[in-house]
Amino acid sequence: MPDAKVALPKPIPYTGLLDKYDSFEVTPYIGSEFSDLQLTDLLEADNADELIRDLAVLVSQRGVIFFRNQNIDDAKQRVLGSKLGELTGKPQESTLHVHPTEAPSSETGEEILVLQPNKGINNNKELLSQISSRSSRGWHTDITFEKVPSDYAVLKILSPPTGGGGDTLWASGYHAYEKLTPAYRAFLETLTAHHSGEYFKTVAAASGHGIVERPRGHPLNQGDYLQADHPLIRTNPVTGWKSVYVNPIFTKSINGLSWDESKSILEFLNQNLVENHDTHVRFRWNPNDVAIWDNRSTYHTATNDYTATNREGHRVLSIGEIPYYDPNSVGIFEALEELQKLEIK
Template sequence: MSPAPTTLLGSLAAFTAYDKTPVIGTRFPDASTQLSAFLTAPNADKLIHDLATLVAHRGVVFFSAQDITLAQQKVLAQRMGELTGKPASSSLHKHPVTVATAELDEEISVISSKGGIARADVKDRARASTGWHADITFEPVPSDYAILKMHTLPSVGGDTLWASGYEAYDRLSPTFKAFLEGLTARHDGNFFVKFAEAQGISVQDNRGSPENTGTDLTAVHPVIRTNPVTGFKSIFVNKGFTKRIVELSEDESDLVLDYLFRHIAENHDLQVRYRWNKNDVAIWDNRSNYHTATHDYFEVREGNRVVSIGERPYFDPKSKSRREVLQLKA
């Protein structure tokens, strides 16, 4: 365990933290460090801004045994985006197939082994690597931050893995980077429409941005994306939703996407694996990271997720890579 650099922690340096790996993941292991207290602290805006900045740099940040409520979870997600410059028109995402219940509203997604959105496109006997994705990239204006609190866990198993899009980009050759920059890809989540039809429910509209509307869950985004908080370049395709590179033939697109998907899934040294405990919270940046659950258990596994909407993805040709900015060996 190496300590998280103070320059990234900012005001969070007051709390015990360590990096889970050199490239992705920071953990606050002490249960006395409560996100709910951040929201009511005299310096709340500073703490939340620094938390959002840390998540943007480190990809995913973990907190132990949290008492944060669903209402507070929503406030925290929205404030993280607001304090790091997301558009005023962006709020919290309403998942296309999440409906309000007596206990939960449309801005809370239940991530459950019993069914629902987490199981909507899961295929039996498929490779585990098919599960890698970033949340809701099928939306024209997708997510910046997501917050997941796990409240029900199997006795063993059910870990989640995250992978760094920054490091995935940095591992490519200069020629391949140049080839990918400026390309765009189509992201497709229309399997959720089929899921809604099978469940007899309507697809949610007005999903956190005026642009996230209608029942055609497709969008075109840059293959290489610039994160507006860090300024770093990242690969922005994922196995779950990215179907075609627009500027290439179908065969060429399949070859390139297959390489990028394997590049993300098979490089375990740009990933972090987290073993959950009850009421742990993970906060991640969907702009520059991917994640996948581990379906290796037989008991119930369930948590509640809030997804914040950010900005339209863009590529800034003047932006730099993480390793370039930090002057790390390529």
């Protein structure tokens, strides 16, 4: 939790700079898509900072945004990944994440995680079978085992699998919160949960090297202890909205409860995540499509329904702030209702 004397950030409004580009909401609750906007044009514009700030705010509001057929390269993807958080107030010490399983010399640079069917955890069949006997087990939010986890992720799929498949699904943490009763929310808001990514040590060892122990995007994210405690309900600093912040992959227990109580609540919250398909969006990748999502308020999962080995994606993960819960923040429905009232006046 942040120091009580430190003022919590105020939500950042969207100023409408991207409204001139064609876009649509893929579902009412989560996901928007731009069909005719090149992210490089935003980066090169005279008012690049204003445009990218608005883009970040829109991503935080919609959870995930899709961009078709992008010409952005690794270097510019890194710049974009950094600017999204920098322009929306992330701490100065926060940079881009280096994944703990990253090989010591990576062709793309350590801040680009290359996603391929036979790389990293995807190459560890035994571990994979333990965590993904059901496809619903794959839902997660990136790197919540870090003390300072991610704000934004930028993923470009260079080549989807030949023959189809490999869709990615996202779910809204804001709406996961809205599914709960006020009494249950009030209880969860008092809790913190324990997250662990210790299994990445097995993944790294199987790849023939140890985990990355130097700072992974923040001075607090270093060493070989891949565990952290975070509030169970988290406030997104950009929108000011509350989100459920536990996930089936990394969250192991709820602090201060018995093992049985913790297990039962986590199972309930995981069900709340996977069984509310009105809070999901599914994206079918074409070559060079990009997705940008807010890791503080969404979940995502891969679809392992293909055998082609040519799928390749490049991901940049930005480190944000230490997660916190602001008791004065609100749920997305209440916030949008207030916004509507203001627009009517």
